[in-house]
Amino acid sequence: MKKTALLLLLIFLGSVLLQLVLPWWSVGPLCLVLAAWLRVSGGGTFLAGLLGVGLSWWLPAAWLNTHGANLLAARVATLLPLGGQPWLLVLLSGVLAGLVGGLAALSGALLRRAAGPRNAVPAA
Template sequence: MRLFLLLLVLGFALQWVLPWWILAIAAFVLAFWLAQRAGDAFWAGFGGIGLGWLGLSLFFHLRNDGLLTSRVATLFTLPQSWLLLVVTALLGGLVGGLAALSGYFCRRALT
């Protein structure tokens, strides 16, 4: 739970000023330091980073009344613009989950 909350808060804060891939590094380092089991590492990374991406993309979606989201959804031939938010959260969750899992396994390999 602590890993999830740290990833959620740190990931949300880092997204504002740094590129997207810094979230993978943060998930790797935090899971290397805190994760106790492989499943916990993956789900904490998936949930923390995924919810952070969903929150930020929802903020931007509401900020411009969904104009950009609907245009990008049309570009990707998605029937509804809210599906783009779901896809974004899933992709962010996979990046965070796999990075956290890699951090956990890296620590296990070194000890």
């Protein structure tokens, strides 16, 4: 549990900083490397990636939506089948970003497990 919370915090802070200077997809390699480095279990890794990246995407989007950017969000939500609801667009973008982070973190944990040492099978 402690490693999962540390992974969540590192993913959140890293994705906030990376998204300031790099494209949106830069959170994928970040989650993959951090999950492989910290050796967290599969379910905890996915949850840390989902919440870390999802919150780092959703919090600024929600703040911008409440402080004047809701006109642009409403126009984009009109283009998508969201009924022109800007909050649905904010929620959807947070969920999609969280899924990218969660799947990348899970991939890192599984990659670490696949590359790890194998148990020796005694010869018969």
